[in-house]
Amino acid sequence: MFWPGIMGEFMSFLPLTVIIVLLSSLFVALVINPVLCALFMKIKKVEPMVDGQAPSELDAVPNDFIYRLYGASLRFSLKHRWLVALGVMAAFVATFMLFAKHNSGVEFFPETTPERIYVNVTLPDGTNLDASNRAVLAAERTLLGRENIDSWSAAVGAGNGNEFSSGGSTPNRSRITVEFKPVEERKTDPKETVAEIRDGVEGIVGADIDVIKENMGPPTGAPINIELVGADYQVLGKIAEEVRSKIEGIAEVVNLKDDFQAGRSEITVHVDPNAASAAGLNTQDIANTVRMAIAGVDASVFRDEADEYDIVVRLNEDSRNSIEDLRDLYVKNKDKDLVPITEVATIVVERGYGSIRHVDTDRVVTVSADVTDSQIADAKLKEVQKVLDAELELPAGYDLRYTGQNKEQADAQAFLTKALLAALFLIALVLVTQFNSVIQPFIIMCSVVLSLLGVLWILMLRHQPFGVIMTGVGLISLAGVVVNNAIVLIDYINQLKARGMGSTEAITTAGMVRFRPVMLTAVTTILSLMPIVLGFSLDVKNLKVVVGGTSVEMWGEWGTPSRPGSPSRLSSL
Incomplete structure (x- = not known):
């Protein structure tokens, strides 16, 4: 709820939903369930005391294999408590060392199978619609015969979704929107189709073509x-070209481009203020003369009955077609003398700017690229950084910074780390108040830390990257669930000790008696996440079970901390 930025807006519904569900379940547990129990539950009669002794709590514990096995392991652990504690610490350290060496990297946001892709076709500035249309037709021919493609539509000269576009007419920018068939009708993985299309459009000469998956x-x-x-836009363009040349050979890096727009060549008149002043002229006089010669000025109006026509005075067409024609101009000064324009100004042909971008008042040119698989994005970025640090020499006064997804990922990691620490602090504060102790909340918080072991092992065994967003949010959710098991256990231990039991006997009895509710809590949580974990969901609209799909791919990582077999859910026992 306090997550800043666009990512916070995107994920804000999740904590709100969880809070509403938990408050609803609390109401049901405190009000509805007691009513239902009073209506339907039958209370067994308490057996009378035998030889003056009340029945033991362990009398209600089933005498089956699972309970006997757990009881034996619990008694062994309590008898060799220091050995078990040291073993857990060693496993904790070893797991983190193994994960540091054998992890599958970091993923900012889960990659999903695209429902559609965009083929952006960009030609040089100044290209007309006919040339753009020919390039788009050539790109469309690479789409023919693809089994996974359902349909596509092309918009020639309508822009291509470039966030750096300066707007206005863009006849050199076009976009083809490609729709894939429904999941059940696809013959191959759409990722393979995307790779084939990329290979197909590489042979189109004169066009810069990007194949982009829907985000x-x-x-x-x-x-x-x-x-x-x-400071210098032209220098930034040259640096951008150098950066592209150094990283274009890195494998799995695609759609490499920059937003530098050189613009068309233009004639520039550079006025010499000192020479103009000496000749009795100023910049406005020179500009007016050039404007009148090339564009003309309205001298009068010709009226033909009800119609009016402007009379524009300017040089003949054959006298204003070249830069030499401009250099032949004369400018009238305040003394009515004619001064050659070449004596007060220099006329040259220069490359203009298509557009100039500023970020926080800094003049910026951006080089960007995608990767074929989001799971290797972090590794590829580090490889790019390594190459540029070793080979790129920037002129004095110029700098580069890594932004985009890298910046969002760093911000998300910082926020989730603070959120996890804040959650642990609030949980510890509530526990200290409840148990009036510091040691017992410390024991409960240890179960939260130990729950990380199961998460890390699942990630390693499945060769799955650590998802900054989904796995991070799952860890925070896990912290709130895991403490419930430890609270149930320790609270009952305190009750038994208050009745006069020794510590070892109270722990053994509490473990055996609370084994069932703790297991049920863990199992019900696991079962509720099974559809996401195993990759199937229910299509309520069409009343059918869907295997895979975008929803499962996006939310599957959130269920990682509670996957079946993970010790994170049973660490309290």
């Missing part, structure tokens, strides 16, 4: 996004 999550920028900062 199912919040907008976070490209996985590789490098901002070049400096």
Whole structure:
């Protein structure tokens, strides 16, 4: 709820939903369940005391294999408590060391199978619609015969969704939107189709073509996004070209581009203020003369009955077609003398700017690229950083910074780390108040830390990257669930000790008696997440079970901390 930025807006519904569900379940547990128990539950009669002794709590414990096995392991652990404690600490350290060496990297947001892709076709500035249309037709021919493609539509000259576009007419930018068939009708993995299309459009000469998968999550920028900062826009363009040349050979890096727009060539008149002043002229006089010669000025109006026509005075067409024609101009000064324009100004042909971007008042050119698989985005970014640190030399006064998804990921990691620490602190504060003790809350909080073992082992065994968003949110949720098991156990231990039991006997009895509710809590949580974990969901609209799909791919990582077999849920026992 306090998550800042676009990611916070995207994920805000999750904590709100959980809070509402927990409050509803609390109401049901405190009000509805007691009523239902009074209506339907039958209370067994308490057996009378035998030889003056009341029945033991262990008398209600089933005498089956599972309970006997747990009882034996519990008694062994209590008898060799220091050995078990040291073993757990060693396992904790070893797990983190193994994960540091054998992890599958970091993933910011889960990658989902695309429902559609966009083929962006960009030609040089100044390209007309006919040339753009030919390039789009060539790109469309690479889509023919693809089994996974349902349909596509092309918009020629309508822009291609470039976030750096300066707007206005864009005849050189086009987009093809490609729709994939429904999941059950696809013959192959759409990722393979995307790779085939990328290979197909590489042979189209003169066009810069990007094949982009639809983004199912919040907008976070490209996985590789490098901002070049400096004063001279032309120098930034050259640096951007150098950066592209150094990283274009890195495997799995695709859609490499920059937003530098050189613009068309234009004629520029550079006025010499000192020479103009000496000749009795100013910049406005020179500009007016050039404007009148090329564009003309309205001298009068010609009226033909009800119609009016402007009379524009300017040079003949054959006298204003070249830069030499401009250099032949004369400017009238305040003394009515004609001064050659070449004596007071320099006329040259220069490359203009298509657009200039500023970020926080800094002039910026951005180089961006995608990766073929989001699971390797972090590793590829580090590889790019390593290459640029070793090979790129920036001029004085110029700098580069890594933004886009990398910045969002760093911000999300910082926030989730603070959120987890805040959650643990609030849980510890409530526990200290409840138990009026510091040691017992410390024991409960240890179960939260130990729950990380199960999460890390699942990630290693499944070769799954650590999801900054989904796995991080799952860990915070897990912290609130795991403490419930420990609270149930320790609270009952305190009750038994208050009746006069010794510590070892109270712990053994509490473990055996509370084994069933703790197991039921763990099992029900696991079963509720099984559809997400195993990859199937219920299509309520069409009343059918769907295997896989976007929803499962996006939310599957959230269930990682509670996957079946994970010791994280049973650490309290």
